[in-house]
Amino acid sequence: MRRKSQSADISWRSVARANPTKRTATGVVMRSIASSLLALVVITSACAAPAARSTPETTRAAPTPSATPAPRVHVTVAMGTKGSLILLPWELAKALNYFEEANIDLELQYAANATQAAAALVAGTADLGGSSLDHSIRAQLQGKPTRMIVSFARLPGVALVARPDRKAQLSSLAALRGTTVGVPGIASGAHVLLTYLLRSQAGLDPDRDYRVQAFATAEFAGALERGDVAAAMITDPLITQIISSGKAALIVDLRREDETVKVLGGRYQFTGAVARADTLDKNPALVQRVVNVLVRTLRYIARAPASEIAAAMPADLVGSDRQLYVAALDASKQYLSPDGVIDRGSVETVVKVNGVFAESYPQQAPLRSGDRVDVDALFDMRFVRAALAN
Known part of the structure; x- marks a missing residue:
């Protein structure tokens, strides 16, 4: 088998050498076929390229409808x-x-x-x-x-404020014994806080030790100035306005976190x-x-x-x-x-403070x-x- 294979191989090369024209023609034909195949590949690739290329038209998402406005x-x-x-x-x-x-x-x-x-x-x-x-x-x-x-x-x-001439006296809240204190409303949040403040810091109970009176916002400055109240528990912007005008002085400022935690035991x-x-x-x-x-x-x-x-x-x-x-x-x-x-x-602090208000x-x-x-x-x-x- 090996000898026969070698003979066949020699015979093929011999024929090629013996027929140079035929060999040349064959090479031309092969090169022509290769060139044609190459051209076909190039043409095919060129034709396929646009389909694969990313364009604005092909990548842009379809417009989504705008969300329906919430009803009036x-x-x-x-x-x-x-x-x-x-x-x-x-x-x-x-x-x-x-x-x-x-x-x-x-x-x-x-x-x-x-x-x-x-x-x-x-x-x-x-x-x-x-x-x-x-x-x-x-x-x-x-x-x-x-x-x-x-x-x-x-x-x-909120803040507890007093007439400026009483600020020194009220360095101790116990000095409010026997006086009237103003609040925005009976049983309002400011009233609840006032009750806790005077009970926990000075041992004062309403009715027995002091009186509480409700005033409209516009009435507080006049009530302090006339002496109708010795102090008042109020909110901003009134706090800033009457302190800046010299009609009141700060006694306890619960707008500040440090003082709130000190007085109430928490936020x-x-x-x-x-x-x-x-x-x-x-x-x-x-x-x-x-x-x-x-x-x-x-x-x-x-x-x-x-x-x-x-x-x-x-x-x-x-x-x-x-x-x-x-x-x-x-x-x-x-x-x-x-x-x-x-x-x-x-929230727990609020419940605790209201518990004291309930006692009073x-x-x-x-x-x-x-x-x-x-x-x-x-x-x-x-x-x-x-x-x-x-």
Whole structure:
């Protein structure tokens, strides 16, 4: 087999040498075929290239239809003192047209005080509310639960002030024995805090040791000046305004976190947006739209200069002295929440403080001795978490 194979191989080469013309022709034919094949490959590749090339037409995604706008809705909000910075997000969001951009027609309904505003929410005459957490404790124990859904003031944001000539005397709060102290409303958040402050720091009980009288915001300065009250527990911008004007002096400043922790034993979730529990269950989509706006507003407050915020507010809320209002806004940044989040510990402090208020005002307090409060049912962070995630 090997010999035969060699012979065949020799014979093939011999034929080639013996027939050079035939060999040349064969080579030409082979080269011609190779060239044709090469040309075919090039042509095929050239023809195929455009199909593989990325072009704007082939890579551009098909246009997606725009999201359906949320339906126009009318929302009423019951709140207390007009222009109070502890409720600023409601008024500022409206002034900035944030609610309008969310297709929400917001109506702010002002009550004489926070207690009446909270009652309006519970009664169903308002969709949402702006008040302190104390009122949600009362509503829960009455079987008509409301829940805070956004934090506004994560500290009390209030201060005890007195006439300047009495500041030295009031270095000890016990000096308020036998006097009258002003508050924005009976059983309001400021009243609850005043009761705890004087009880825990000076051992004073209302009625027995001092009297409490409610005043409208515009009446406090005059009441202090005339001596109708020895001191008052008030909120900004009034705090900044009457101190700057020399009509009052700071005694206890619960706008500051260090003083709040010292006096109350922890942070204190004061005011925020509040909703009835049935509203949260029946209309969560609407609640989410409102919360989105409020969280957006709180973030704006945290980053914007106070002068810019003041420029956006209605003139009747700013007042005649813009510089004083700007100063009050600057002070508010230390107690207004930057994101609307509520922590459980600050809610527990509120329940503790209200327990002391109950001992002094068993008929007016939101809870009584022996009442058990479900702390976790006083607030709901689902909507804030969703807003922050977006």
